[in-house]
Amino acid sequence: MSAVLQVNGGTPLKGEISVRGAKNFVSKAMVAALLGEDPSELRNVPQIKDVEVVSGLLRLHGVTVDYDVEAGVIRLDSSDVETAHVADIDAHAGSSRIPILFCGPLLHRLGEAFIPDLGGCRIGDRPIDYHLSILREFGAVVDKRPQGIHITAPRGLTGAKIALPYPSVGATEQLLLTAVRAKGKTELSNAATEPEIMALIAFLQRMGAIISVDTDRVIRIEGVDRLGGATYTALTDRIEAGSWACAALATGGDIMVRGADQHGMMAFLNTFRKVGGDFEVTDEGIRFWHPGGELKSIVLETDVHPGFMTDWQQPLVVALTQATGLSIVHETVYENRFGFTEALRGMGAQIQVYRECLGGSPCRFGHRNFNHSAVVSGPTPLRAADIEVPDLRGGFSHLIAALAAEGTSRVSGIDIIYRGYEDFMGKLRALGADVQPLD
Ligand SMILES: CC(=O)N[C@H]1[C@@H](OP(=O)(O)OP(=O)(O)OC[C@H]2O[C@@H](n3ccc(=O)[nH]c3=O)[C@H](O)[C@@H]2O)O[C@H](CO)[C@@H](O)[C@@H]1O
Numbered sequence: 001m002s003a004v005l006q007v008n009g010g011t012p013l014k015g016e017i018s019v020r021g022a023k024n025f026v027s028k029a030m031v032a033a034l035l036g037e038d039p040s041e042l043r044n045v046p047q048i049k050d051v052e053v054v055s056g057l058l059r060l061h062g063v064t065v066d067y068d069v070e071a072g073v074i075r076l077d078s079s080d081v082e083t084a085h086v087a088d089i090d091a092h093a094g095s096s097r098i099p100i101l102f103c104g105p106l107l108h109r110l111g112e113a114f115i116p117d118l119g120g121c122r123i124g125d126r127p128i129d130y131h132l133s134i135l136r137e138f139g140a141v142v143d144k145r146p147q148g149i150h151i152t153a154p155r156g157l158t159g160a161k162i163a164l165p166y167p168s169v170g171a172t173e174q175l176l177l178t179a180v181r182a183k184g185k186t187e188l189s190n191a192a193t194e195p196e197i198m199a200l201i202a203f204l205q206r207m208g209a210i211i212s213v214d215t216d217r218v219i220r221i222e223g224v225d226r227l228g229g230a231t232y233t234a235l236t237d238r239i240e241a242g243s244w245a246c247a248a249l250a251t252g253g254d255i256m257v258r259g260a261d262q263h264g265m266m267a268f269l270n271t272f273r274k275v276g277g278d279f280e281v282t283d284e285g286i287r288f289w290h291p292g293g294e295l296k297s298i299v300l301e302t303d304v305h306p307g308f309m310t311d312w313q314q315p316l317v318v319a320l321t322q323a324t325g326l327s328i329v330h331e332t333v334y335e336n337r338f339g340f341t342e343a344l345r346g347m348g349a350q351i352q353v354y355r356e357c358l359g360g361s362p363c364r365f366g367h368r369n370f371n372h373s374a375v376v377s378g379p380t381p382l383r384a385a386d387i388e389v390p391d392l393r394g395g396f397s398h399l400i401a402a403l404a405a406e407g408t409s410r411v412s413g414i415d416i417i418y419r420g421y422e423d424f425m426g427k428l429r430a431l432g433a434d435v436q437p438l439d
């Protein structure tokens with residue numbers, strides 16, 4: 001049964017919350033720890049569903065996982081992995097996209113890997129063709145089966161020269177986790193360079209890897225025979241921080257996000273300012289607020305880092321419903337990330353989606369049948385409604401809309417939001433939101 005949250009909206013969110021480590025780093029660093037023959041320790045780890053899912057997968061492979069939730073410290077001991085069996089991980093199929101990143105580490109440690117069907121947000125087709133072709137370049141043999149894929153490396157894994165067709169985050173991580181212990185050198189061009197990837201590289205370096213990153217999206221790795229353990233403090237979740245910033249803007253509020261870090265949020269902060277939001281960066285975090293008066297419409301394009309992240313797009317669109325004029329948002333990372341706008345239209349928002357590449361440069365989704373541009377016309381008061389969470393960020397965006405709307409909304413399927421937002425209910429209450437889970 002899907003959990004339902006009753007939201008009595010119309011009150012500006014005000015107060016202070018803390019954001020801990022990034023989902024998109026911590027989950028990958030936990031997989032990286034599987035490569036190490038000594039224990040690793042990650043700090044600033046948030047209590048979110050994706051951490052739970054990856055902990056479960058690691059335990060199935062013989063890793064000892066100890067998580068001190070309060071302290072945010074997770075200890076991972078992979079020293080006995082070689083004696084474990086290649087476990088049947090079907091139990092976790094469909095809950096996350098992380099299993100695909102186990103390929104390299106499992107091939108290095110156990111000689112084979114079973115990867116179940118993947119989960120993650122349904123915001124496009126989300127193929128894994130880049131991942132599989134990278135693994136094949138290293139010499140892996142991929143056997144597709146009805147329940148997932150079986151991967152072996154009969155002649156071991158050897159470094160290769162690879163160019164990505166698009167700077168995919170997951171494929172770049174796949175390459176890193178495979179190359180660090182492969183024989184010889186690897187070169188990846190057109191790599192993704194998101195801050196979470198840079199942090200993963202830094203963590204792998206502490207474990208003993210040799211990796212260099214050039215300014216032109218080229219990553220070079222020299223394989224080593226052995227990796228040990230390392231200690232690393234996760235960078236803050238910049239998607240969560242940006243989501244709370246959008247909640248402040250959409251509700252006319254004022255939120256101090258402790259832990260928020262300016263460096264990974266430059267593109268977001270520029271956009272937030274252009275829309276008319278105010279912010280103040282301090283050593284403790286970033287305070288975001290609506291300064292009063294009108295918000296301004298903008299033209300925005302999502303992009304790979306250092307551009308405006310696609311994961312900020314959904315929460316920002318809710319705030320744009322309160323801006324004066326026509327905003328244009330061109331989604332260039334995922335072909336199908338505007339599904340969540342349907343519920344917003346039902347709440348009174350004026351949002352039209354288009355197949356054309358609007359407002360900027362043509363992207364790879366142009367001339368295909370994907371509704372990947374949106375025109376938001378505002379400001380429109382939002383009405384309370386009964387809505388169903390479609391995916392992680394779309395779900396948080398629906399919550400923001402319900403909080404901004406006058407009246408009582410019921411948001412169902414809120415469990416998905418725990419994949420990436422630690423204790424969001426506690427944080428909402430700390431900000432003065434009137435929210436009540438329904439049985
Ligand atoms: C757990 C995690 O870190 N998730 C993040 C990661 O997702 P994820 O790693 O899945 O995203 P990618 O960067 O790989 O995807 C970008 C684009 O590349 C395409 N593609 C990707 C792989 C592939 O084999 N073939 C292919 O065509 C995808 O369909 C998508 O259109 O980066 C995204 C882009 O910043 C973020 O929105 C997600 O929050």
Ligand SMILES: C=C(OP(=O)(O)O)C(=O)O
Pocket residue numbers: 097119120121123311392393420
């Ligand atoms: C798309 C996202 O995550 P995932 O890749 O885990 O589905 C997200 O965090 O918004």
